Amino acid sequence: MNVKTINITVNGMPFFVHEGTTVLEAAKLVNVKIPTLCYHPDLPAWAACGICVVKVEGSPKMFRACSTPVEEGMSIITHDPEIVDVRRTVIELILSTHPNDCLQCLRNQNCELQRLAADFGIREMPFEYNINQIPVDDSTPSLILNPEKCVKCGRCVKVCQGMQNVWALEFLGRGESTRIAPAGDVLLAESPCIKCGQCSAHCPVGAIYEKDETQKVWKALQDPTKHCVVQIAPAVRVALGEAFGLEPGTLVTNKAYAALRRLGFKGIFDTNFGADLTIMEEGSEFVERFVHGKGELPLITSCCPAWVDYLEKYYHDLIPLFSTAKSPQAMVGALSKTYYADKSGIDCKNIFMVSIMPCTAKKYEIVRSESMYSSGCQDIDVSITTRELSRMIKSAGIDFLNLPDEDADAPLGIYTGAGTIFGATGGVMEAALRTAYFLVTGQELKNVDLTDVRGIEGIKEARIRMAGKEVRVAVAHQMGNIEKVLDLVREAKVKGKELPWHFIEVMACRGGCIGGGGQPYGATDEIRKKRLAGIYKDDTLSKIRCSHQNPAIKQLYAEFLGKPLSHKSHELLHTKYTPRPLYTR
Amino acid sequence: MAFKSYVLVCGGTACQSSKSEEIYKNFIAELEAAGIKDEVQVVKTGCFGLCEKGPIAKVLPDESFYVKLTPSDTKEIVSEHLVKGRPVKKLLYQGEETKKLAKIEEIGFYQKQFRIVLRNCGVINPEDINEYIARDGYAALEKVLFQMTPEQVIEQLKISGLRGRGGAGFPTWLKWNFTKEVNDFPKYIVCNADEGDPGAYMDRSTLEGDPHSILEAMTIAGKTIGSNKGYIYIRAEYPLAIHRLEVAIQQARELGLLGKDILGSGFDFDIEIRLGAGAFVCGEETALLTSIEGERGMPKPRPPFPAVKGLWQKPTVINNVETWASIPVIILKGGAWFANIGTEKSKGTKVFALTGKIKNSGLVEVPMGTTLREIIYDIGGGIINDKKFKAVQTGGPSGGVITADYLDTPIDYENLQKLGSIMGSGGMIVMDEDDCMVDIAKFYLGFTVDESCGKCAPCRVGGRQLLDYLEKISKGKGTREDIAKMKQIGNAMKRASLCGLGQTAPNPVLSTITYFEKEYLAHIDDKICPAGKCKALITYSILPEKCIGCGLCARRCPVNCITGEKRQPHVIDQSACIKCGECYSVCKFGAVARK
Amino acid sequence: MAKMTLEELQKLRETKKRELEKREVTGKDIEIIVGMATCGIAAGARQTLSAFLNELEAQNLSNVLVRQTGCMGYCYAEPTVEIHMPGMPDIIYGKVDPETAVKIVRKHILGKVLINDHILDKPAADIMKK
Secondary structure: OOOOEEEEEEOOEEEEEEOOOEHHHHHHHOOOOOOOOOOOOOOOOOOOOOOOEEEEOOOOOEEEOOOOEOOOOOEEEOOOHHHHHHHHHHHHHHHOOOOOOHHHOOOOOOOHHHHHHHHOOOOOOOOOOOOOOOOOEOOOOOEEEOHHHOOOOOHHHHHHHHHOOOOOEEEEOOHHHOEEEEHHHOOHHHOOOOOOOHHHHHOOOOOEEEOOOHHHHHHHHHOOOOEEEEEEOHHHHHOHHHHHOOOOOOOOHHHHHHHHHHHOOOEEEEHHHHHHHHHHHHHHHHHHHHOOOOOOOOEEOOOOHHHHHHHHHHOHHHHHHEOOEOOHHHHHHHHHOOHHHHHHOOOHHHEEEEEEEOOOHHHHHOOOOHHHHOOOOOOOOEEEEHHHHHHHHHHOOOOHHHOOOOOOOOOOOOOOHHHHHHHOOOHHHHHHHHHHHHHHHOOOOOOOOOHHHOOOOOEEEEEEEEOOEEEEEEEEEOHHHHHHHHHHHHHHHHHOOOOOOOEEEEEOOOOOHHHOOOOOOOOOHHHHHHHHHHHHHHHHHOOOOOHHHOHHHHHHHHHHHOOOOOHHHHHHHEOOOOOOOOOOO | OOOOEEEEEEOOHHHHHOOHHHHHHHHHHHHHHOOOOOOEEEEEEOOOOOHHHOOOEEEEOOOEEEOOOOOOHHHHHHHHHHHHOOOOHHHEOEOOOOOOEOEHHHOHHHHOOOOOOOOOOOOOOOOOHHHHHHOOOOHHHHHHHHOOOHHHHHHHHHHHOOEOOOOOOOEHHHHHHHHHHOOOOOOEEEEEEOOOOOOOOHHHHHHHHOHHHHHHHHHHHHHHHOOOEEEEEEEOOOHHHHHHHHHHHHHHHHOOOOEOOHHHOOOOEEEEEEEEOOOHHHHOHHHHHHHHOOOOOOOOOOOOOOOOOOHHHOOEEEEEHHHHHHHHHHHHHOHHHHHOOEOOOOEOEEEEEEEEOEOOOEEEEEEOOOEHHHHHHHHOOOEHHHOOEEEEEEOHHHOOEEEHHHOOOEOOHHHHHHOOOOOOOOEEEEEEOOOOHHHHHHHHHHHHHHHOOOOOHHHHHHHHHHHHHHHHHHOOOOOHHHHHHHHHHHHHHHHHOOOHHHHHOOHHHHHHHHHOHHHHHHHHOOOOOOOOOOHHHOOEEEOOOOOOOOOHHHHHOOOOOEEOOOOOOOEEOOOOOOOOOHHHHHOOOOOEEEO | OOOOOHHHHHHHHHHHHHHHHOOOOOOOOEEEEEEOOHHHHHOOHHHHHHHHHHHHHHOOOOOEEEEEEOOOOOHHHOOOEEEEOOOOOOEEEOOOOHHHHHHHHHHHHHOOOOOHHHEEEOOOHHHHOO
16 A cells, blocks of 8 residues: 655654654654543544644644644644643643542552643642542442543543443533443443453543452451462463563563462462363363364354353353353362362362452453352452552562562462463464364374464454364454454354354453453553563463463363363353343343 | 415514414414405415514515514404505504604614525515425526536635635635545535524524525535535424424425436435434534434544545535525525625625614624624614613624624624634624623533533533633632633633634633623622622612602512511611512612612 | 426426515516405405406516505595506596406506596695605
8 A cells, every 4th residue: 555655844853754644643753742641542532631732833723633634744833832831721620620639549650640740740729629529330340430530531432332342331411510431321230341441441540440359358368267379360470560660571470479479378370270271171162063063163262251241241142152161260260169179178168269360350250150159169259450469569568570480389370381372362262273183183283383363453364274174263352343253153153154263262352361451551552562472472481382281281180070071070160151131220 | 366465474483482373373264254365375484583573474565564463463454454455553563763664674674684595584485395496496406407517616606705604614615625526425415503502593594484495505515516415403492493394305305306316417315304402512513423423422623524524434515504595596696796795705694693682683684794883773773771782792602792892893704703702603692781791701601511512621621610710700709810710721722622612612701801801800809790790799778868668679579578667768688688689670769779 | 296307497486486476576666556445345346456466467467566555535436546657647546347457457557558437536645655
């Protein structure tokens, strides 16, 4: 494609940019930072806040840099006393509607509005405060809406409706009573919300956030009758470091183990072990359906709880296609209170299982159905996000960066490269194919790097031959991309046409779990790519890269479960799905 | 059988709300009873404009102008005037100036008007396409379909100098030309009939009185820029206009003036009506288009402009009702004819909705360049009770006040802007010495705060802050610093708001501060409201030396806070007084003082 | 109504224009005023008025305004009709029956010839000028 170049100047500095570049992007190219609040690189410019205004020579107006495309010969002024004055007034106006309780806010020191106020050197509030008092919505187990802090930037609405195609959040009211809430003014729990938490990850302030459950964890850690164990999800290890100033994608697996041990956990497990186990169960399920024709195709992955929620709400006619295998988190949870409990001789009632997840929906998953109590206790007691863990580490005074590297505890802490890539979009598919190939053909795959399913593309496809048959797979991430895939499947089913794919992986968040709603703030594609690179580095560094080769998994089947899809496996490691209404009221 | 007389009954919303429908039916019944129903035709027309005097009926060919009719008046008009040829003098319009019975052309209200947009209002039956056709209706469309190239149409628009009547005055031909030049189909034609300025109703009246002119103009635009589909976005609060439009669209379709292959030209065009829920912001074009698409009506950043990416991201011409209504005339009479009317930069005529403290409130259409004095005094008949003129607000809540010093300014887009106001949709609210400027600013700000969509921070938050300062000042609690802050906020709103609503919302405040700073300072420094409007700053008291103890004020006081013996001076209990001013206005002896 | 062609629209416009022009006052330089008081009506003024209107239509005259007025005081000569037109003196005719009305249109208005046997008077000067 031919892209036209355009001559512009920014603050007198002439240069070329591609046609279609916005003023904001163009300024960035010459290291001029135009302040923004509502703008987010993931989203189309909504142009709500009015902070990014600039002047264009020859026009009496001010333009919003986020949404104004450059034009040939444009001479842009990004900073002059008048512009800064207008920006400051707008920020002051926004502050006049925002509670002045930064010190008590969970976004303290991590808030985009606070940063703007600091950058503009705002030292006093010239206007009267005018704060809408609206009750907090804490109806879901995952997310809290605090409309009082909302700055109406619209990011959450655009994420929920656009990126995620969920349509739980909407603008309600008008003018100064505009607020963000589920459409129809129901509670979030009564709405189509799938708890993916992308709204919270995109919120610039403390208006939407994860339900903080660190106090529950602290309490358990201090309770002498509780034997606290913990598992850490694949995507956490490439993002947790960001909270301590490390580059996105830095692998901090072993420092995280060390930190958890110092927090007081007695058993340090890894969700990656559960991922390997999921592959054994789900891979076997695929072989059953694909080779033996027992069950419907395409098989669709089910380890993402937000996706499970979405399917149960929007596509429940496709429930038979869903893998019944539980998510890795749930498998580790169930085993920690059965297999581990047996081995260590501790009553499951006294074991307190905490999961560290990149995800807010995992908080919902641990109570979503009866099968989450398969051990006879609640399999996972608390699920906290990467963000919550980072706060715990900080408040415990642990010098994270200087911790020694430590290992997790066997057997539930032993994992392969296949387990770790669960944290990336395409990772579950890649891991499953590595093992399915072995299960179908009896041979190991020569090149385990299935790069077709990797990367940030919204929908990816691949074909692989197994025992003379072609397996067609699709991978979709970011909920808004799944509709296209599922509609094709549905159409093929209804019309009796050939299935477009045999196996489909879905993850609700952009980039997969590494871009999860519970990850450190500020994710953009740039950061997501770094985190992805970290995940694949972990895979490459692993000595064992296929789940079925994990010795701890082999031992588990030998000692406890028998074989994949055994009766015991079904009891502990599989679940059921049920259609759910979009609105419960 | 030919008719000997015609009764034109105003069927506009204002007259209908004072029973013109009943009057219309009574005329028919009375004529039937008098046995002359075949000799007199009763026509329900659009608005005559002089709404102050409604309901109105005009009898032709005698040109008798009956005003303030009641349904029972029809009997006398039929038996006296229509049967016996004797106009009923007591029901005729009495010229205020001359106290003489006036024929329509002698009425000052109409003398200085020049009707292009309202050419058919009050003249034809808007529900009969034949009457529109008889008044050269659809002749412009004929010309465009069979004689003119799209380039020629745009050239005529360019020559005419027509500028958008919705507010900012963007040249119409440019808009059309941008859309025409974009090679992206389908394209759309949109009529903005989401009139929302307080007191403005010219669009409603045009649609009610002459719906076909809009349909014809939109079809002309369709042919010119290459669109086959038009939408009229009209607020649901205009049921009569919607009904007339529906009837008009139906009739035009039946005659093949809308639909496939119009008049055998091979050109297809059809129009659909979309109802708005009455949000003021939906009059902003990007918000309007978003609303047609079925989304929440919130403005979007421009560019891209609707001409390039409008409805459903396709090139769209969007004009308001008044602009559309001017177009068939321009095509028919030529751009040069139109350009002869008006000023150098603002051509043609403009319809104003004249309201407030004015004798003849109503709709007036005047050539651009007419002065405010002519409109207010010659057409509007001056201030009610001959009080002193103080200011006039043009452009509704987006405009500003213009003071007596500028009454001789010829009205056009540029001049109004220079004075800190805007043309806007053409609302014109006249204020007299009893109006408090802080109160006026508060009124408009209250409106824009209510109607802000809430999307962009400067408007959403700034509007509320301004309103709070105004309230503070009107309570006597303001400081001089507050004025500086209001200017600061107002400037930020002007510069950083996304759409016209927010950018112009501070105008009423900024312009009243500019022209009436003393009045603000009186509230702030002296804690008085010179106009006696701001309740917190006024007290009513009874002057014992003037009070004769008649007790009228005490009887009228709604909270019974006035007491006193008969024939003795009365007293107001200040702790109970709600400052309604009833005592002040009923006292015949000037014994109630307002401070 | 069926869909129209260009020609049909133009024809329709011409017809409707003539109908509507009757309502209009401007551009009409000939005025026929029929006395329509009780005395006039009793003497058949209504039929006279109709006759005028029908004949004007038949002759396709669009520049003639027909008004009615009250009693002119010539009750003995009703129906009375007053004619104003350029190039002719202002005249009041008396005893104008429908037949005479037709004659007035044809002779007085079109032929510019007075119909002597019906001339009653000239209008009084004070009511001639508005």
